[in-house]
Amino acid sequence: MKVLMFGWEFPPHISGGLGTACYGMTKGLANQNVETIFVVPKAFGDEDQSAVRLVNASDIIVDSTDEAYKEFWKKITYMEIGSNLIPYVGPQEFARLVEKNNLESTGLTKKVTSTKFNFSGKYGSDLMAEVSRYALVAAGIAKNLDYDLIHAHDWLTYSAGIAAKKISGKPLVVHMHATEFDRSGININQNIYDIERKGMEEADRVITVSNFTRNIVIEKYGINPDKVFTVYNAVEPTEKEVDEVKRYVKEKVVTFLGRLTQQKGPEYFIEAASIVLKHDPDVRFVMAGSGDLMNKMVKRVAQLKIGTKFHFTGFLRGTDVDKMFMLSDVFVMPSVSEPFGIVPLEAMRSNVPVVISKQSGVAEILKHALKVDFWDVHGMADAIYGLLHYESLGKMFRKYGKDEVNSLKWDNAAYKIVQVYQSLFQS
Amino acid sequence: MKSICFYFQVHQPFRLKTYRFFNMGHDHYYYNDFENSHIMSRVAQKSYLPMNDLLLKLFKKHGKDFKVAFSLTGHAIEQLELYAPEVIQSFKKLADTGNVEFLAETYAHSLASLRSKDEFFKQVELHSNKIESLFGVRPTTFRNTELIYSDEIGSLIHEMGYSLMLTEGAKHVLGWKSPNFMYCNAREPKLKILLKNHTLSDDIAFRFSNHGWSEWPLTAEKFTDWLSSLDKNEDVINLFMDYETFGEHQWRETGIFDFMAALPAKILKTKKFKFSTPAELGKELQTIAPIHVPYPISWADEERDITAWLGNEMQDEAFNKLYDLEPKIKNCDNQEILTDWYRLQNSDHFYYMCTKWFSDGDVHKYFNPYNSPYEAFINYMNVLSDFTMRVEENCQKSDSEKIIEKVDELSKDISTAAKKAVKNTRKKVQDIIATNKPDSASFDRIKELSNAKIKTLLKEIDAENLLYALQDATDEVRDKVLPNLTKTAKAEYDRLSEGIKKIRKSDIAKSRKIIAEKISRFFS
Numbered sequence: 009m010k011v012l013m014f015g016w017e018f019p020p021h022i023s024g025g026l027g028t029a030c031y032g033m034t035k036g037l038a039n040q041n042v043e044t045i046f047v048v049p050k051a052f053g054d055e056d057q058s059a060v061r062l063v064n065a066s067d068i069i070v071d072s073t074d075e076a077y078k079e080f081w082k083k084i085t086y087m088e089i090g091s092n093l094i095p096y097v098g099p100q101e102f103a104r105l106v107e108k109n110n111l112e113s114t115g116l117t118k119k120v121t122s123t124k125f126n127f128s129g130k131y132g133s134d135l136m137a138e139v140s141r142y143a144l145v146a147a148g149i150a151k152n153l154d155y156d157l158i159h160a161h162d163w164l165t166y167s168a169g170i171a172a173k174k175i176s177g178k179p180l181v182v183h184m185h186a187t188e189f190d191r192s193g194i195n196i197n198q199n200i201y202d203i204e205r206k207g208m209e210e211a212d213r214v215i216t217v218s219n220f221t222r223n224i225v226i227e228k229y230g231i232n233p234d235k236v237f238t239v240y241n242a243v244e245p246t247e248k249e250v251d252e253v254k255r256y257v258k259e260k261v262v263t264f265l266g267r268l269t270q271q272k273g274p275e276y277f278i279e280a281a282s283i284v285l286k287h288d289p290d291v292r293f294v295m296a297g298s299g300d301l302m303n304k305m306v307k308r309v310a311q312l313k314i315g316t317k318f319h320f321t322g323f324l325r326g327t328d329v330d331k332m333f334m335l336s337d338v339f340v341m342p343s344v345s346e347p348f349g350i351v352p353l354e355a356m357r358s359n360v361p362v363v364i365s366k367q368s369g370v371a372e373i374l375k376h377a378l379k380v381d382f383w384d385v386h387g388m389a390d391a392i393y394g395l396l397h398y399e400s401l402g403k404m405f406r407k408y409g410k411d412e413v414n415s416l417k418w419d420n421a422a423y424k425i426v427q428v429y430q431s432l433f434q435s
Numbered sequence: 436m437k438s439i440c441f442y443f444q445v446h447q448p449f450r451l452k453t454y455r456f457f458n459m460g461h462d463h464y465y466y467n468d469f470e471n472s473h474i475m476s477r478v479a480q481k482s483y484l485p486m487n488d489l490l491l492k493l494f495k496k497h498g499k500d501f502k503v504a505f506s507l508t509g510h511a512i513e514q515l516e517l518y519a520p521e522v523i524q525s526f527k528k529l530a531d532t533g534n535v536e537f538l539a540e541t542y543a544h545s546l547a548s549l550r551s552k553d554e555f556f557k558q559v560e561l562h563s564n565k566i567e568s569l570f571g572v573r574p575t576t577f578r579n580t581e582l583i584y585s586d587e588i589g590s591l592i593h594e595m596g597y598s599l600m601l602t603e604g605a606k607h608v609l610g611w612k613s614p615n616f617m618y619c620n621a622r623e624p625k626l627k628i629l630l631k632n633h634t635l636s637d638d639i640a641f642r643f644s645n646h647g648w649s650e651w652p653l654t655a656e657k658f659t660d661w662l663s664s665l666d667k668n669e670d671v672i673n674l675f676m677d678y679e680t681f682g683e684h685q686w687r688e689t690g691i692f693d694f695m696a697a698l699p700a701k702i703l704k705t706k707k708f709k710f711s712t713p714a715e716l717g718k719e720l721q722t723i724a725p726i727h728v729p730y731p732i733s734w735a736d737e738e739r740d741i742t743a744w745l746g747n748e749m750q751d752e753a754f755n756k757l758y759d760l761e762p763k764i765k766n767c768d769n770q771e772i773l774t775d776w777y778r779l780q781n782s783d784h785f786y787y788m789c790t791k792w793f794s795d796g797d798v799h800k801y802f803n804p805y806n807s808p809y810e811a812f813i814n815y816m817n818v819l820s821d822f823t824m825r826v827e828e829n830c831q832k833s834d835s836e837k838i839i840e841k842v843d844e845l846s847k848d849i850s851t852a853a854k855k856a857v858k859n860t861r862k863k864v865q866d867i868i869a870t871n872k873p874d875s876a877s878f879d880r881i882k883e884l885s886n887a888k889i890k891t892l893l894k895e896i897d898a899e900n901l902l903y904a905l906q907d908a909t910d911e912v913r914d915k916v917l918p919n920l921t922k923t924a925k926a927e928y929d930r931l932s933e934g935i936k937k938i939r940k941s942d943i944a945k946s947r948k949i950i951a952e953k954i955s956r957f958f959s
Contacts, residue, residue: 287457375793378809386455393456394813397820400748401812404790407748 009429010043012155012172014146014165017048025350026161026185032244036422042429045153047168049142136199143167147175157181157429163188163200166207179212179432187224190345193270205229213428215239217348218369237428240373241348242418246357253334259292259317260396263336263360265329265351266343268299273342273365273382278305280340282312283389284396289317291396296321296332333358337402338395342382343368352377356413361405363391373416376408438671438711438719439662439702440629442504442578442601443678445483446511446544447475448783450804454814459821465775470804472518479519482682487525489681489692493699494532501699502534502710505678506578509542509562510781512569523569530570536712537566539574539597545780546744548579548588549731550758553765556595558777576600576713580782582631582675582734583741586727589620589628597626599717601675604630605732605739615669617720621727627717628726631675631734635661640676644689652690655697663705670720671711675734736791744785749812754785756819760826767830775822779815787811877951878904880958882915888957889919895953898927903946906938 013034017027034044146168150158159181160169166182173180188196188204208214208229214236216222226233255261262281266272274295281293295305295318302320309318324332333339339355339362346368353370355362356377364371365382378395380387395401452467493501507526515522529535541547542562547555559577567573577592577600584602592600604614614630638658642648650657662672677684685691702708711719735743745754757779764776788808805811881889893901893916905913920928 283457287459375807376809378813379806386457389457390455390813390817394809394816397456398749398752398813398816400752401809403748404809408790 009041009157009426010045010155011037011429012045012047012150012153012158012178014047014158014160014168014172016161016164025348028244028350029185029241030161032242032418033422033425036242036418036420037425039419040422040426042422042426045155047146047149049164139164139167139203143171147171150176157432159183160207160211161185163204163207166203166210170207170210173210180210181213181215181428181432182207182211183215183217184208184221184225184347185217186347187221187228189224189228190221190271190347193344201229205231211235212432213237215425215428217241218372220367220369220372221347237424239421239424239428240369240416241350242416242421243350243353243357243413244418245414253331255335257292259290260337261292261294261335262338262340262392262396263294263296263332263355264340264342265296265324265332265355266341267297268295268301268305270301271343271345272297272299273344274301274305275308276342276382276385276388277340278308278312278314278318279385280342280388280392281318282314283385284392285314285317288393288396291317291392293318294321294332294336295319296324296329298322329354330358333360336360338363338392340388340392341365341368342388344382346370353413353416356405356409359406359410361395361402361409363388363395374412376405376412436709437665437667437669437707438716439708440504440671440673440711440713440716441502442506442538442673442675442713443680444506444578444676445678446508447471447478447514448544448781449510449514449778450474451784451814451818454817454821456817456820459817460824463771463775463821463825465818465822466778467804471514475514475518478679478683479515479522481687482679483515483519483522484525485687485692486678486681486695487522487529489696490529490535491525491532493696494529494534497699497703499534500703500710502536502712502715504536504538504576504712505529506538506540507566508540508544509558509565510544510778512565527570530572536576536714537570537572537574538601538713539563539566539577541580543777543780544580544782545777546580546583546741546754546782546785547780548583548591549741549745550754551761552591554758554761554780555591558780559595576717578602581741581744583731584628584728584733585731586621586729588731589626589728590622593620593623593626599627599629599713601629601673601713602631602728603732603734603739604633604673606633607739608726608728608732612724612726613666613669615665615672616723617670617716618724618726619722621725624722624725627720627722629671629673629713629716630726631673633734633739635672636674636676639674639691639694640680640684643680643685643691643694653694655694655701658694658698659701659705662702663707671716742791743789744782747788747790747808749788749790749808750785753788753812753815753819756816756823760823762836763826763830766834767826769829772822772825772829775825779819779822784811784815788815877954878947879909879912881950881954882912884915884954884957886919889916892950892953892957893919893921893924896950898924898931900946900949902928902931902935903938903942904950906943 013030015026015030017030030046034046037044142165146165150172155176155178157179158169158172158176160166161183162185169180169182172178184204188200208225208231212235214225214231216225216236216238218240219238222233222236222238225231225236262284264274264277266274268274274297277293277295281291284291285293293314306320309315309320321332333355336355336358337360339352339360341349341352341362341364343349343365344367346365348369349364350370352362352364352374356374361378362374363378363380364374366379367382371377371379378391380391395405449465450467450470451465452470454462454465490503505526512523530537539559540562541555541558542565543558545554545558547558563574575597577595577597579588579592579600579602582601582603584600589600609630614632616630618628618630620626620628635658638650638653638661642650643653645651665672681691681695699710702710731741732739733741733743735741745751760776764772767773767776787803787805788811790808803811805814881892884892901916905916917925917928
């Protein structure tokens, strides 16, 4: 089986979770004897090379001399299209960035390992126009290649996917890694919503990264449930060695790690922290990451008068993330809407017990985690308090958590994706 | 004639409400009244009342030919009294027929037998009192929480004075042996043991409504046939199950009531069986062999062991922290604290913390008010933390604690006294050493004295002492002393010194000491 896949990034050129996921997925598919032609937009020669190095500090260490890696590339054809599609940026933001012509650090990434993405603004300044242009180029590619089906990741590539389907007549699978509702809450961008819905309507199969996302797709986009399948993300096993970090504070440390945006629910973490601190002053809370809610969060912490126990680190990069985990006794992900959520898995891999919101895809598969509704700050505080005070709880999490994470393999996810592919040809 | 023995377990725990850590210290009410009353009323309506009615009808119909046994936990009774008192009345009616035996167990449906003999005995006593006060008969047969049993628990039961108890016919304990006989405890042969026939019991309790089961639907005829086909030489078939099987676990719609309504008649019609209560069997049947149960068994799960309640880190921490309070509670007469103490011992709380069935177990989800064992643990520990604070504030110290405290106090006194004594002794010893020492230094100071003073001194010293003291003395000292002697004294001294051959060192020291003492007054 041969798949024409539209993504927007691929290791080592990654800025967020999607690139990592695509890498794991195609690797898993290769093990299932599925060949992939991977197409990504790329602003030719214009990227800041230091940015590339920065994102390289993420989980995936790609060594092109590695035998396994070579084997993998045999089954992959990798294509880049001249385009300046930027992941994780909406049209307004896109226009602003292009206008500015030189963007500084922005919330480009899903992970806190931020990347600086210098942009030349050489191409069209309207994101929607750019999406269309990308679709045209994609159609051109689609015409000249041989494959069995098309697989497009997230809305930026849906137009390309549809164009490819129209020109080739091959079935289309679209993959929802995040919806506009996750990114923007209730203030959604109508254009993006329309593209997402059209992509899913035109698609023969829709893959969602969790049932949480599947429900949104069915309820808010009106997609026929029969063609929507959930395939949970997985994680690449890592052999990363991090040096022992010395702890200089005697208090236990509770950590939030993520972008400070509405989607991630940082304010609920602060409220929970204040409840815990009222009854137990011997705890420190750390908020790692930055984003448009930063100032508001700092203000709220001041208002609650917990500043001496509540700390902001700003963006953490690369090994600082691992160090932060090593310094943490509890990790909290209070996301308001999280299609999947990979960070708690990274925490668990570092032996840190986690509290996660029920409004996350990852909550559907994790057993060794405490789950609370994001708005239930009392429950969240109680979970944190329990982990800090009742010894055996952390012991249980450390005992089983790491194994649980390591059992989430891309090979299994790829197997399920292949089943979805095969269902296209059975009827 | 072979016996059929029905025994039904009635239990409902006091489920805890969501109790956050910030409730600690000011909120001392731990129970989810809404859920507890809701569940109790539902189970009463769906199960206890209709099944009691059915049993009453069957007793009327069959007279003394049909009998059953019940065990009601203290907490089931408490909640029935609170939320469904009509059920108590209906049990009293059953008791009045004389066709029912009530069994003994722990009041709190607790795991005390695995931890504390004292607490275990106390709770069984409490339970028997309750049963006697309600139904007028004191139980004579024992059954432990969840049929938990081991050789050791058996010998405790024997010590309590029981001669019969019930437990699970666990395969791993029985091996090739049949559960359908009377056995006895491995240490105390006088304690008889009735074993649950788990295949036939579970056919009714668990498989009855399972459409995937090859024997579905189960009818009274079919079940009677199975009973009839068993080995003719066997003595008894023990059908032990939760009473909620009827109408709650197996809904009315499954036909469970019809099955039970028809079963006694069908069985009695064969003329091969009679119905007996455990107590009757205890009198009637001889034991055929001891059973050896070194590790505790129960009637739960495939494993038939105690891992549903104890064994993972959380269960063990909660269990140990709870029973660590026992010495303090022993002398406690605060009724509210005692009530909570029993309710917190409910085995169900530990069952909710079990992580075994992350993989299997719909059964357990059904019985579990929590979303995860972790939540169950946190909630329980929050409650237990508050309870511990109350115990520490309100409970008198137990005898053993008092003794330990007294010992601590004493040892403190003793050590202070000892230190004082040591100090005094050391001082004395130092003094003695200082004075006893063949202290040439202090004797030698004689040379620092003026001639006049030496003369005064010499008047007080006899010649012999002086002679001894001056042995081995430096020339400087001799030259200082001897010229100051009076002529008489000098003559005496010379005379003595000629007569002396050997002088012991001790004599030298003694003499020098005597002189040094006298010298000291010139310096003080």
